[in-house]
Amino acid sequence: MKDVKEQKQNDNGEIIEMKQGQVIKIPKNGGKAWLTLFYSLPQEFVSKRLVYLNLPRCPYEVLRTDKYDSLIKDDTFLELVWDCVAWSAWQYFEIPYQNGSGYREIPGSPAQYSGDFPLWRLSYSMLPLLRDKFEVSGFSFQQLYNVPEGTELPWLTYQQFGNLIGTLVPEIIQEQNWQPMIDEIWNNRTLEDFDKRGSQVKLDFMRSWGHSRSRKKTVSIEQLAEEAEENGTDFDIPDTRSEFENSVLSELQIAEFAARFSGRDKKILEMKMEGHTAQEIAEAVGYQTHSAVLKRIRHIADCYEDFISEEYQKYLETF
Numbered sequence: 001m002k003d004v005k006e007q008k009q010n011d012n013g014e015i016i017e018m019k020q021g022q023v024i025k026i027p028k029n030g031g032k033a034w035l036t037l038f039y040s041l042p043q044e045f046v047s048k049r050l051v052y053l054n055l056p057r058c059p060y061e062v063l064r065t066d067k068y069d070s071l072i073k074d075d076t077f078l079e080l081v082w083d084c085v086a087w088s089a090w091q092y093f094e095i096p097y098q099n100g101s102g103y104r105e106i107p108g109s110p111a112q113y114s115g116d117f118p119l120w121r122l123s124y125s126m127l128p129l130l131r132d133k134f135e136v137s138g139f140s141f142q143q144l145y146n147v148p149e150g151t152e153l154p155w156l157t158y159q160q161f162g163n164l165i166g167t168l169v170p171e172i173i174q175e176q177n178w179q180p181m182i183d184e185i186w187n188n189r190t191l192e193d194f195d196k197r198g199s200q201v202k203l204d205f206m207r208s209w210g211h212s213r214s215r216k217k218t219v220s221i222e223q224l225a226e227e228a229e230e231n232g233t234d235f236d237i238p239d240t241r242s243e244f245e246n247s248v249l250s251e252l253q254i255a256e257f258a259a260r261f262s263g264r265d266k267k268i269l270e271m272k273m274e275g276h277t278a279q280e281i282a283e284a285v286g287y288q289t290h291s292a293v294l295k296r297i298r299h300i301a302d303c304y305e306d307f308i309s310e311e312y313q314k315y316l317e318t319f
Contacts, residue, residue, distance in 0.1 A: 026141070028128070031072035034081045035059065036134045036141050037127075040164065043155045045084045049076060057152040059144045085130060086110075086123040088162065092169040093119060094179075095186040106186075108201035117193040118185045126172055133168045257307050261300070268296050 026032050038052075039059065046052050055068055062068050071077060090110050094103035106119065113120050134140060147153065156164070173179055194201070258269055264285045271281045278290035278297070287293055 028131075031074070031077050032063070033141070034078065034131070035062070035072070036139050036144055037081050037085055037131060038077070039144065039153050040134070040139055040156055040161060041081070041084055042158045042161050044158060045161075046080070048084070049080045052077065052080060057155075058150065059147045059153065060149045060151065063145055082124060082127055085127055085165070086120075088165045089126050089130065089169050090120070090123045091162070092166050093123070093173075093182060095119075096183050112195055112201050114193050114195055117189070119182065122178070122182070122185075126169065129172045129176070130165070130168055133172065137164075137168065257304065260303065260307070265296060265300060268293060269300055272297060272300075 038046075038055075039057075043053075052071065055071055056062055062072070087110055090106065093106055095106055096103055110120055110123075115121075173182070258266060261269055267285050268281055271284060276284075278293045282288070282290045282293045285293070
């Protein structure tokens with residue numbers, strides 16, 4: 001066993017499994033090396049790639065035969081494991097409040113940020129470190145290999161998996177001293193760090209970013225939310241499309257935005273702003289069902305996001 005431990009520290013960075021007294025090397029960049037993380041995933045995560053529900057819950061068969069090698073060697077397997085674990089790790093990153101009073105979760109979801117956003121990339125950089133943590137936290141590759149024939153591993157629940165990742169991620173951040181880097185990344189984010197589609201967190205950033213560079217003492221929605229959270233009060237930030245339906249626009253903005261449309265869409269916009277229901281709008285514009293109206297409203301909402309972005313760009317050009 002001492003030799004095995006020494007082998008694990010070798011420079012080629014390979015995971016070792018034991019078979020009939022022999023040492024077998026599994027490259028860490030291979031699919032099998034990620035089985036420890038795979039077997040920790042909740043069933044609802046694996047269901048995102050249905051084919052991997054066919055991978056037996058009995059590691060004995062998977063590791064000792066080549067029957068499932070084609071599944072494990074496929075890039076889709078790595079994509080499944082990496083995306084699920086990175087997304088989970090993201091949930092436990094903490095970013096500083098604007099006033100420096102403490103830390104909070106990253107607002108929004110990873111999908112609202114660009115794939116090049118450094119914090120999103122950092123969650124993927126953490127994967128090898130998480131795998132190493134598994135080696136000392138009861139999910140080691142050696143333990144996986146030693147599971148007896150015929151024994152199936154139970155699925156972890158979503159909560160159990162969350163508790164596991166939620167324990168390991170802060171440990172890694174502390175050990176690697178990543179928090180100062182996370183703080184700097186968050187405090188110096190740019191428009192390119194957000195997904196090209198509109199989202200509430202993107203709009204909040206745009207407002208906050210612009211206001212911080214103007215002489216106007218305007219408070220962003222993000223800052224209001226932070227202050228509400230600090231004071232223990234509720235402050236729900238709706239989705240952009242919900243915001244579109246509930247926003248109070250100035251008459252000038254309404255006129256300018258409505259001028260982009262004609263025919264049915266213009267009528268739908270006007271009636272929606274007046275508070276009519278989808279069914280009432282459908283009857284007025286000649287649609288048979290209100291679902292068609294809802295589709296047009298979603299389209300108008302997308303146009304509204306573009307309109308806001310353009311207005312923001314015009315605002316920046318004035319400085």
